[in-house]
Amino acid sequence: MNTTPLKKTNLIQSDEYFLIQDLIFEWARVIDENRVEDIAKLLDSQGRYTVKSRFNHDRDLPLAVIDCHSAAQLRDRILSMRLANVYEPQHYRHIISGIQVTDREGQIIHTRSNFMVVRTMDLDGEIKVIFTGQAQDIIQLHESEAKFKERLMVFDSRVIETLLVIPL
């Protein structure tokens, strides 16, 4: 039996893995609890948050439906969502699985994880899976803190149901 550990298990300590997992879960939880503004605190001020279809990603097409090049741009988008945009009241529930560390450069950790977003409409209670996909993250570890440097959310379907106003 080959007992050589996979390379990625050497990449990270369990306490570091806990920080990373907590960061990914925290992002999802603040959205699901309608505290969407708080995701901007989890993104480095010069960080990037992108939501892109697999259809474009697989074809090396650069278009993303959401592309924020800084935490400020993400805050602007959330402000627009709160004050300007009109949409039917709805909530998300994120289901996250398979958080794996795929690479490491010093305190910069690359991860992949799966997400599923279930949307519930306030008015009629309709429940629908609206997104599945893979998060491709680059995370900066500080002593007891982690922040996203890059969050690339690659969603599987080329189709978006109605609209995307609450971030993933």
Place this chain on the structure above:
Amino acid sequence: MKAMINPKVWPAEGVSRAPYWIYTDPDIYAREQENIFRGKSWHYVGLEAEVPQPGNYKTTFIGETSVVLTRADDGEVHALINRCAHRGNMVCREAFGSAKRLYCVYHAWSYQLNGDLSNAAFSQGLNGQGGLPKDFDKKNHGLQKLRIARFCGLVFATFQEDTEDFESWLGDVGHGIKRLLNRPLKVLGYDTQRIHSNWKNYHENPRDSYHANILHTFYGTFGLSRQTQESGMVLDKTGRNVYFYTKAGTEKKDANYDSTKTELRSVNDQLRLEDSSILKWTDEIGDGVSVQILSLYPSFVLHQIANSLATRQLLPKGQGQLDLVWTYFGFEDDSPEITKTRLLQANLAGSAGMISVEDAAVCEMTYRAIADGQHGESFIEMGGKDLTSGGSHKLSERAIRNFWHNYRQDMGL
């Protein structure tokens, strides 16, 4: 008890009304496929830049009919029905591809990229048994070919041989395309939005300049488009096709501005962007137009929102659903800087557009509110009641009345 009313009679007021059954009736929907989507109209099928090389193909739809756009060996572009001439199986099942022949997996009938049948498997039979009849002529069994028109890198197709020539069909609205698409295009990516409403709820939306600054708060607040800016509308002589334009940076802070401000929810002094770089645009054409929304009957939109450019293809999927396919593009000779600007401004439109997410929401809410389809009608009198009233002012529903005029002619209603 009230007597049954005939639900299929158009209201006596004519084009200033649209009865709600027109959006919800499945029989009407089936007739639209025949009379409009397979009728004497031109339908957008893609960009030449999507099939740049011989052998390239793209699958798409006209109405509910699956269509393949191809580039044949001789460099010509073709639009073919994506249905094997043998037993009707779908020939191309990838969104984009490249092939020497289009090949049906069911019985290995293969076609040239211009649609001609090149081979039917075992057409001669085997050992003198089976095979196609002696009078079988390959020439009669190609993929059905549609008539196409190419214009400024856009490709349109029609099912009918006697559809009016494309450029005269466009009329004066052709200028809105020529002004923007003046050199070879480059695709930046796709966004498909699935909207649960009738296709006409969406079609009316970009023809409706009345709603733009009212519903879309983001627009007005950040100075990209206000009712007080220089703006206008161009309608072709038949009223099928239309574009609206707005020139940013042309408004004066006068009494008119202040009175507009109090009327509109969209001027919201609370809303300030921390990073306004998303709104910085370059006047590439030099005519001052910052926003142009161009709509061709019945299923095509071309937009310029600052430096963001996209086509929107409207694909009906039953009377209660449509897919809106946004194709974002720039030009082959774009600098990395302008490409970055176009991509950044893509945040403003589309499924997740900070300006325009509202459109899909109102289409769906409208469709649900009229869903019983048995009574009621919309009231379309902004700017007047007929096809000419309202002139070219944005606070007018003239372009919507003209849509219903053409629609009724095509539908015999």
